[in-house]
Amino acid sequence: MADELHRLTAHEARKLLSNREVSSVELTQAVLDRIAAVDDRLGAYLTVSDELALAQAADADTSLSNGGGGLLTGVPVSVKDNMCTKGIRTTCGSRMLETFVPPYDGHVISRLRDAGAVLIGKTNMDEFAMGSSVEHSAFKPTHNPWALDRVPGGSSGGSAAAIAADEAIIALGSDTGGSIRQPASLCGVVGLKPTYGRVSRYGLVAFGSSLDQIGPITKDVRDCALMLNVISGHDERDATSVEMDVPDFTEALTGDIKGLRVGVVDEYLPDDLDAGVRGVAEAALAELESLGASIERGVSLPNTKYALACYYIIAPSEASANLARYDGVKYGYSYQDGDSMWANMDGTRQHGFGDEVKRRIMLGTYTLSTGYYDAYYLKALKVRTLIRQEFDEAFERFDVLFGLVSPTPAFRLGEKTDDPFEMYLSDVFTLPTNIAGIPGMSLPAGFVEQDGQLLPVGIQLLAKPFDEASILRTAYAYEQATSWHTERPPG
Amino acid sequence: MTQTAKKYEVVIGIEVHAQLLTKSKMFCSCSKDYYDSEPNTHVCPVCLGMPGVMPVINQQAVEYTVMTGLALNCDIPERAKFDRKNYPYPDLMKGYQISQYDLPLCKDGWLEVDLDGETKRIGVTRVHLEEDTARSTHKAGEGGEGYSLIDVNRSGVPLMEIVSEPDVRSGKEARLYVTKLQQILRYLGVSNANLDEGNMRCEPNVSLRPVGQEAFGSKVELKNLASFKAVENAVQFEIERQTKLLEAGEPVAWETRGWRDDEGITVRQRGKELAEDYRYFPEPDLPPLTISRAYVEDLRSKLPELPDAARARFTNNYGLTPYEANLLTATRARSKFLEEVVAEDAGEKMLARAKATSHWMLGDFARLLNASNLEIEGSKVRPADLRALILLIEEGTISNTGAKHVFEQMFESGKAPGDIVAEEGLTQISAADELGGIIEKVIASNEKPVADYKSGKEEALKFLVGQVMRGTRGRAKPDLVHELLKEQLS
Numbered sequence: 001m002a003d004e005l006h007r008l009t010a011h012e013a014r015k016l017l018s019n020r021e022v023s024s025v026e027l028t029q030a031v032l033d034r035i036a037a038v039d040d041r042l043g044a045y046l047t048v049s050d051e052l053a054l055a056q057a058a059d060a061d062t063s064l065s066n067g068g069g070g071l072l073t074g075v076p077v078s079v080k081d082n083m084c085t086k087g088i089r090t091t092c093g094s095r096m097l098e099t100f101v102p103p104y105d106g107h108v109i110s111r112l113r114d115a116g117a118v119l120i121g122k123t124n125m126d127e128f129a130m131g132s133s134v135e136h137s138a139f140k141p142t143h144n145p146w147a148l149d150r151v152p153g154g155s156s157g158g159s160a161a162a163i164a165a166d167e168a169i170i171a172l173g174s175d176t177g178g179s180i181r182q183p184a185s186l187c188g189v190v191g192l193k194p195t196y197g198r199v200s201r202y203g204l205v206a207f208g209s210s211l212d213q214i215g216p217i218t219k220d221v222r223d224c225a226l227m228l229n230v231i232s233g234h235d236e237r238d239a240t241s242v243e244m245d246v247p248d249f250t251e252a253l254t255g256d257i258k259g260l261r262v263g264v265v266d267e268y269l270p271d272d273l274d275a276g277v278r279g280v281a282e283a284a285l286a287e288l289e290s291l292g293a294s295i296e297r298g299v300s301l302p303n304t305k306y307a308l309a310c311y312y313i314i315a316p317s318e319a320s321a322n323l324a325r326y327d328g329v330k331y332g333y334s335y336q337d338g339d340s341m342w343a344n345m346d347g348t349r350q351h352g353f354g355d356e357v358k359r360r361i362m363l364g365t366y367t368l369s370t371g372y373y374d375a376y377y378l379k380a381l382k383v384r385t386l387i388r389q390e391f392d393e394a395f396e397r398f399d400v401l402f403g404l405v406s407p408t409p410a411f412r413l414g415e416k417t418d419d420p421f422e423m424y425l426s427d428v429f430t431l432p433t434n435i436a437g438i439p440g441m442s443l444p445a446g447f448v449e450q451d452g453q454l455l456p457v458g459i460q461l462l463a464k465p466f467d468e469a470s471i472l473r474t475a476y477a478y479e480q481a482t483s484w485h486t487e488r489p490p491g
Numbered sequence: 492m493t494q495t496a497k498k499y500e501v502v503i504g505i506e507v508h509a510q511l512l513t514k515s516k517m518f519c520s521c522s523k524d525y526y527d528s529e530p531n532t533h534v535c536p537v538c539l540g541m542p543g544v545m546p547v548i549n550q551q552a553v554e555y556t557v558m559t560g561l562a563l564n565c566d567i568p569e570r571a572k573f574d575r576k577n578y579p580y581p582d583l584m585k586g587y588q589i590s591q592y593d594l595p596l597c598k599d600g601w602l603e604v605d606l607d608g609e610t611k612r613i614g615v616t617r618v619h620l621e622e623d624t625a626r627s628t629h630k631a632g633e634g635g636e637g638y639s640l641i642d643v644n645r646s647g648v649p650l651m652e653i654v655s656e657p658d659v660r661s662g663k664e665a666r667l668y669v670t671k672l673q674q675i676l677r678y679l680g681v682s683n684a685n686l687d688e689g690n691m692r693c694e695p696n697v698s699l700r701p702v703g704q705e706a707f708g709s710k711v712e713l714k715n716l717a718s719f720k721a722v723e724n725a726v727q728f729e730i731e732r733q734t735k736l737l738e739a740g741e742p743v744a745w746e747t748r749g750w751r752d753d754e755g756i757t758v759r760q761r762g763k764e765l766a767e768d769y770r771y772f773p774e775p776d777l778p779p780l781t782i783s784r785a786y787v788e789d790l791r792s793k794l795p796e797l798p799d800a801a802r803a804r805f806t807n808n809y810g811l812t813p814y815e816a817n818l819l820t821a822t823r824a825r826s827k828f829l830e831e832v833v834a835e836d837a838g839e840k841m842l843a844r845a846k847a848t849s850h851w852m853l854g855d856f857a858r859l860l861n862a863s864n865l866e867i868e869g870s871k872v873r874p875a876d877l878r879a880l881i882l883l884i885e886e887g888t889i890s891n892t893g894a895k896h897v898f899e900q901m902f903e904s905g906k907a908p909g910d911i912v913a914e915e916g917l918t919q920i921s922a923a924d925e926l927g928g929i930i931e932k933v934i935a936s937n938e939k940p941v942a943d944y945k946s947g948k949e950e951a952l953k954f955l956v957g958q959v960m961r962g963t964r965g966r967a968k969p970d971l972v973h974e975l976l977k978e979q980l981s
Contacts, residue, residue: 082543083543084541084542084543090542090543092542097542100542102536102541102542102543103536103541104536104541106543201543201545202543202544202545203543203544204543205542205543206542206543206776208775209775209776210775236547237545237547238545238776239545239546239547239548239776239777239778240545240775240776240777240778317772318772318775320577320770321575321577321585321586321587321770321772323586324577324579324585324586324587325540325542325584325585325586326586327579327581327586329581329641330539330540330541330584331541331542341581341639345579345581365770368577368770368771368772369768369770370768370770373770373772377772
């Protein structure tokens with residue numbers, strides 16, 4: 001048993017901890033051992049806070065012995081390295097913040113602490129969450145546990161790889177244009193981007209402020225609901241977090257989807273799709289139908305074709321302002337060899353930021369400039385409204401929309417790094433969700449074989465704003481009827 | 492200047508920034524009272540612009556801004572929002588300032604100033620809310636190398652910007668406008684509005700154009716104006732400087748110029764030819780504001796009396812001259828002082844006592860306050876004390892001359908006038924026999940004036956009255972002295 005502890009889900013672990021069948025220290029040590037064994041080849045972590053984790057685990061054990069405990073007491077959690085952790089460096093995958101140790105905890109980190117979770121480490125990511133493969137991490141790549149020569153997806157690839165390889169029990173990622181769902185799909189785990197406003201962003205290092213949202217990356221759907229329970233709800237420090245009652249999301253896990261109205265979105269299953277990938281989607285639809293859902297095909301969201309352009313105006317525009325604070329004056333990397341204050345500020349940015357970050361800062365600066373604002377930024381906001389309306393109309397007819405998460409399974413390291421646009425296209429099915437602010441999930445639904453490698457494929461489930469419950473209900477019923485979530489990568 | 496007035500029209504618009512008297516900063520819970528604090532002691536992750544932080548709107552600041560808008564006769568639109576104004580500077584913690592661009596809290600208002608007896612209305616384009624920056628101090632090290640220190644205490648302090656229409660035409664009008672604005676902000680209690688402390692900053696834009704021309708000339712923005720006098724002088728200097736340039740056929744540069752108060756000149760600080768592009772866009776971290784009509788009406792109903800209304804009341808109710816009313820309502824503390832002195836009175840008595848209070852407040856009281864660099868609220872003299880003094884004079888217990896002495900004591904010590912009179916034995920001498928001896932003495936030792944009076948010079952009698960008053964240290968009743976002297980010399 002002891003050498004298998006790292007394979008537990010959070011809800012399984014929590015039960016064992018409650019029954020005192022295992023201690024949090026044992027469980028935490030098991031996960032740390034697993035990291036020590038495999039992370040050299042996976043590169044999922046940027047920081048492992050082992051001492052702190054074991055201390056927290058000991059505290060959790062005390063609390064559990066006294067009959068206390070929260071939703072995640074004693075459960076090891078890994079967090080993407082763009083969420084501020086007091087006393088633990090938060091790099092955002094960037095040289096700029098390589099030495100940055102936040103003086104405060106982000107909201108979700110406080111929630112995790114309140115729930116009794118053990119923070120095990122900070123996971124690798126594309127620099128400032130800009131990327132779809134973790135290849136833009138300033139420190140190292142993360143390898144896909146299913147095929148080490150392939151990417152885990154991104155930008156939350158570290159968290160997704162860690163969950164897939166049992167280097168963590170449960171994890172958090174963040175999703176600006178697909179950064180939770182696409183790596184979840186490529187690594188064969190469950191990833192949910194909640195509704196914009198469901199989870200406080202306070203303490204999440206901002207990329208695209210109107211798009212960013214924190215969400216769970218987990219081994220199964222129950223864990224996803226559990227984590228969503230922990231992190232959801234209004235926070236007065238985030239004015240965009242919504243003041244509304246949060247349901248107990250585990251109550252959605254009924255297993256019953258009879259009569260559920262599922263719309264299959266044409267644009268997320270295009271004609272030129274790889275046959276294997278399409279097969280996964282078709283099989284999943286058949287399964288949902290057999291479970292009693294009513295499936296309607298041929299639903300069209302025609303404005304999807306503008307989503308990529310819209311996203312690559314809004315996100316870089318916001319990023320260009322969000323990243324302006326990194327000037328080397330207050331914290332983080334500071335270039336000192338210039339002959340003036342301005343030269344040092346320039347040098348800080350030149351050497352502190354990677355190419356992809358610079359590319360997006362320049363894009364955003366351009367689209368916000370006088371003379372271009374109306375043609376780009378303002379136009380993008382109008383398109384955004386249209387995309388929202390399109391979803392609103394669709395959700396009048398359907399409880400859940402269905403599609404793929406990514407057009408392809410995990411691609412090879414280096415395959416798309418020379419062509420930024422190719423890389424951007426891997427998020428083409430996930431971007432509209434962020435633009436509209438609606439919730440979306442990637443759910444493991446099978447594998448395709450490429451060059452002798454078995455690669456996971458995820459299906460995407462979308463629902464109207466604040467209706468994560470419908471997604472969880474659908475996903476849970478599907479998961480109960482299938483066994484994809486129990487598959488593990490080799491090693 | 493008269494030539495200028497004919498040939499060129501002066502066009503001035505004024506931007507005023509005022510820090511608001513909220514408890515906390517604009518977007519975090521740090522105290523905004525940094526004035527006497529050690530540098531970088533009123534800071535938190537939010538106002539330091541740390542990664543991951545988010546702003547939360549200070550509702551008190553919104554309320555103060557809307558109140559100001561209402562006091563300035565502005566429209567308060569239902570929709571307002573915050574925007575990011577992007578520019579790099581080390582004292583701007585986030586690399587952008589949260590401000591308001593196209594949907595300010597207040598717009599299209601006005602205020603009126605009294606210009607040589609005429610009322611002039613100056614338009615207020617908008618009033619909006621933003622955050623102050625940190626403060627940079629530039630220093631030189633031992634080797635002469637320059638370095639800068641940043642105090643983040645000021646970062647995020649609520650800052651209200653009031654932008655006028657280009658309706659101002661002279662340095663004097665500029666001064667009157669800023670003075671009036673200060674007065675209104677202080678009446679509202681929304682800002683200390685001190686130019687010299689920097690919690691109110693005034694930046695006039697001055698340009699000239701040939702009379703009849705519609706297009707504006709190049710405008711020059713003026714900074715470093717730490718007093719009302721500086722506002723007037725700087726603007727006037729700038730008008731003359733630009734006039735000379737235009738007369739000489741030289742262009743006026745579009746630039747920012749700083750006022751050097753000691754030299755009485757403006758000097759170029761930076762050019763504006765390369766207009767900065769602030770790349771404004773809506774602040775995604777703050778949802779747009781909906782300002783309900785009920786909220787606006789509630790604030791309107793709670794607005795305190797404003798200077799114009801107070802001034803009218805002082806002339807109408809207290810029978811004071813416009814000149815007196817103007818000075819006495821210059822601050823809320825002053826007008827309150829007078830109101831409290833006469834609070835219990837009515838009718839003729841009230842009018843007389845209001846007048847007497849006005850004399851004291853604009854005379855000896857003002858002189859003493861000035862000399863000790865105090866405002867009325869900082870003085871030891873309370874309204875009840877001045878009232879008591881006025882009553883002592885009315886009752887004839889002390890003379891006016893004696894009262895001056897008593898008031899000085901009151902100002903020094905804060906003692907009640909009755910106590911001072913008793914301690915110093917200053918009760919007015921009203922019995923004729925008590926005065927007899929002194930009068931005889933004065934007549935005996937002032938032969939010449941006595942002779943002058945007897946030969947018909949009425950003036951000389953005044954001198955003799957004065958001598959008697961001196962002899963009694965002001966305790967004699969002047970009327971009685973006058974009468975007794977006349978009797979003696981007839």
